[in-house]
Amino acid sequence: MTDEPTASVPVLARQLEAILFVVDEPQSLVSLATAVAAPVAAVRQAIETLVADYDGEAGGPRRGFELREVGGGWRIYVRDDYDDLVAAFIGGQTPSRLSQAALETLAVIAYKQPVTRGQVASIRAVNVDSVVRTLVARGLITEVGQDPETGAILYGTTDALLGHLGLNSLEELPHISPLLDDGSDGFDEELVR
Template sequence: MKLTQWKGIVEGLLFVAGDEGLSLKQISTVLEVESDIVEDIINELRDDYLTEDRGLRLVEVAGAFQLTTKKEHSGFLKRLIDSPSTTTLSQAALETLAIVAYRQPITRQEIEEIRGVKTERPIHTLVAKALIKEVGRVEGTGRAILYGTTKEFLDYFGLKTIEELPPLPEKIDDEYVQEEADLFFEKFQETIDESK
């Protein structure tokens, strides 16, 4: 396979890995190639991102490579986050928020096990909107981030403490869960709309 093809694959892997990044060994294992070849691919990708016409850069943090945005573009990214059109939350973000609210502190992996799908993007959205935040790290290998709700979350819902959330029923059937989820999301959306 050509180096340009490898670069595209590694770029995709790094995009999917998100803020956790990937080590040389992980990339090497996935590609089934030697580490020195992966180093060459990483170095070429890093050089590609150094040009002015690219919006990303490739960085190494604690032995893991990850894609990040360029600092000089931060003003535009802030405008995107602060713009009124981005104040509504997707269904995925609302589901993730409900899980964090009731199960905090919770890791991204635990959220994904409950939802059955990846949650990196919803978590980024919720952190950017200051509705959830990092509240600690799990002990042991990997030291995964633990997420919890913020004061802003309580303000949105008019709660004094997290204990004021409505209790979850002891016996849950699918129809009840859907009704409760719809009510929760409807109330949350109303609150966001009112804050505009």
């Protein structure tokens, strides 16, 4: 199989499509152009090609997803027509236990919200991209806005999480400070005083 351009979707558009399928935050034209090492104008044209393709304007079917410009960037979303169907599907999935990484990420978001994915990653000192996607898919966290300085998506917990925890509000979360080590272990007694 070759990677030659087809009449309807050129190689650049397919490269962008591959990237857009895995991102969970809108990507600017500049960041996409950098990722594929192509001029911004060419990326803009390829994005327009994908939008038309997904909308069925290129002679193919109208897809169940669409490419939207949101917050100065591009991202693939479920088409509004299928929101209820997808929500019912996700809600009907057999719940499984959350991993330790998901629980830690959820705790950081619950206590620090609203918080960006990058801030959570900084606190946990690991990449949290897939964990955040999982928590969003399970309806435990949601996008609550954009950071005014960076444009990054801010995340917060949902009412579904409160229901799972048996809480009425976030104020009922236990105070975290008594659970944290004060850092005095390992120091000489004379230095602690």
